Amino acid sequence: MTTAPVATATATERLEVRADSDVVRVRQLVRAVAQKARLSLVDQTKLVTAASELARNTLVYGGGGDVEVELVTDGRRSGVRAVFSDEGPGIADLDLALTDGWTSGSGLGLGLSGSRRLVEQFSIDTAPGAGTRVEIATWSR
Amino acid sequence: MPAVAPETLAQTLVDHAPTVRAAWLDAAADELRGRTTRGELEREQTDIYDALVDGLRAGGTEVSAEAFDQLRGILADVSAARARLGFTPRETAVGMFALKEGLYALAGSPDAMAGLVPLLRLVDDLGLFTFETFASAREAIISEQAEQLLELSTPVVKLWEGIVAVPLVGTLDSARTQVVMEKLLNTLVETGSTQAIIDITGVPAVDTQVAQHLLKTVVAARLMGAECTISGIRPQIAQTIVALGIEFGDIRTRATLADALVDALREGRRSPAGVTA
Numbered sequence: 001m002t003t004a005p006v007a008t009a010t011a012t013e014r015l016e017v018r019a020d021s022d023v024v025r026v027r028q029l030v031r032a033v034a035q036k037a038r039l040s041l042v043d044q045t046k047l048v049t050a051a052s053e054l055a056r057n058t059l060v061y062g063g064g065g066d067v068e069v070e071l072v073t074d075g076r077r078s079g080v081r082a083v084f085s086d087e088g089p090g091i092a093d094l095d096l097a098l099t100d101g102w103t104s105g106s107g108l109g110l111g112l113s114g115s116r117r118l119v120e121q122f123s124i125d126t127a128p129g130a131g132t133r134v135e136i137a138t139w140s141r
Numbered sequence: 142m143p144a145v146a147p148e149t150l151a152q153t154l155v156d157h158a159p160t161v162r163a164a165w166l167d168a169a170a171d172e173l174r175g176r177t178t179r180g181e182l183e184r185e186q187t188d189i190y191d192a193l194v195d196g197l198r199a200g201g202t203e204v205s206a207e208a209f210d211q212l213r214g215i216l217a218d219v220s221a222a223r224a225r226l227g228f229t230p231r232e233t234a235v236g237m238f239a240l241k242e243g244l245y246a247l248a249g250s251p252d253a254m255a256g257l258v259p260l261l262r263l264v265d266d267l268g269l270f271t272f273e274t275f276a277s278a279r280e281a282i283i284s285e286q287a288e289q290l291l292e293l294s295t296p297v298v299k300l301w302e303g304i305v306a307v308p309l310v311g312t313l314d315s316a317r318t319q320v321v322m323e324k325l326l327n328t329l330v331e332t333g334s335t336q337a338i339i340d341i342t343g344v345p346a347v348d349t350q351v352a353q354h355l356l357k358t359v360v361a362a363r364l365m366g367a368e369c370t371i372s373g374i375r376p377q378i379a380q381t382i383v384a385l386g387i388e389f390g391d392i393r394t395r396a397t398l399a400d401a402l403v404d405a406l407r408e409g410r411r412s413p414a415g416v417t418a
Contacts, residue, residue: 024312027346045346045377046384052348053385100386108349114385 009081012070017058017084026055026067030082033069037078038140047080047138050118053111054084054134060105062086062132072137079120079139087131094126145256147208150263151197153247153256154190161243162190168239173232185236188215193267204266216267217274224278233275237268295321297328304336304405305329306398308373310343318354322361329367336405337362340398342373352387359392368408370394372401 030051034044065086103109119136126132192212201208247253359369372395395401
């Protein structure tokens with residue numbers, strides 16, 4: 001893992017996630033920003049898929065929340081950073097939640113753990129009753 | 142100001158009909174030029190005007206009153222028709238609000254003065270009612286279209302004797318997957334097919350939800366004795382699926398629809414159904 005580049009952000013876009021159709025809008029926004037950041041097609045697809053997973057988690061498990069997407073640059077490379085936050089119940093056992101195949105719902109149990117593998121930077125901030133905040137970023141090569 | 146009896150208001154409208162109607166028609170025709178003809182507008186306004194007078198004679202004071210049932214029906218029909226024809230909300234509401242121009246024309250007649258304010262107020266309410274029905278008509282159209290789109294976007298095509306394919310395009314949500322699954326299973330039975338190909342070339346991103354939907358569809362098809370192939374897995378999708386950790390298990394996947402068809406033809410030749418061919 002490389003050290004996180006010092007990033008400066010330009011124009012943050014914010015979307016609310018309250019319904020299934022909002023997940024689609026998050027996906028479209030992330031794809032548009034990823035194209036602007038000149039990510040490769042594979043990285044774009046990975047990032048969009050991770051955003052889709054996390055936005056759906058925000059909706060289904062967090063009871064809705066919002067997503068901030070921004071184009072970032074460290075002077076040399078450009079990238080996309082997305083922050084998913086909700087004020088839901090939070091995650092009590094983070095290790096368990098990040099285990100492949102474990103789910104508290106009815107999905108495949110790969111959304112959170114898989115998203116971590118799809119992006120370059122992944123950090124999660126959560127506590128029971130305090131909501132969940134997931135930050136991801138992918139940089140151009 | 143003492144309340145003016147509805148009967149008096151009706152009489153005012155009848156007495157001054159030519160003045161009011163002429164100004165109303167002018168104002169509405171001016172706004173809707175090119176959208177509808179003067180003749181049509183005049184017929185429409187005659188219906189509304191008559192219903193309004195009838196409603197007032199029957200003692201109606203509020204738009205929601207029973208006396209105005211007929212008037213509300215006419216307005217709802219007019220608004221719904223305009224929504225279908227693609228009129229803007231403004232163009233729809235203006236047809237009713239233009240009647241105020243007609244009433245302003247009465248400002249100089251002493252016998253009409255008393256009824257002017259209540260009549261204007263009534264027209265305001267009628268205008269709002271028009272707007273409301275317009276909005277609900279539009280909503281009805283939107284949900285109708287959403288349903289049509291759901292049907293349209295999921296064609297199941299027969300590629301060969303015993304082989305059907307579903308080319309999926311766009312976002313796969315639960316509602317659409319349900320439709321796809323039903324259509325695929327029905328088509329399998331109708332055409333007596335044993336091979337199904339689900340092509341995901343047009344699906345922009347395969348996340349766990351989409352994968353789960355696909356897996357369920359394949360399992361359902363298998364339960365009916367059909368073999369399913371998922372085709373159209375592009376390089377970036379393949380890498381994403383691997384990173385995400387989704388396992389397609391023993392489900393056959395192919396890069397292109399053509400590959401999947403060749404495979405299905407080969408399979409079909411081996412199976413009893415294809416022996417006769």
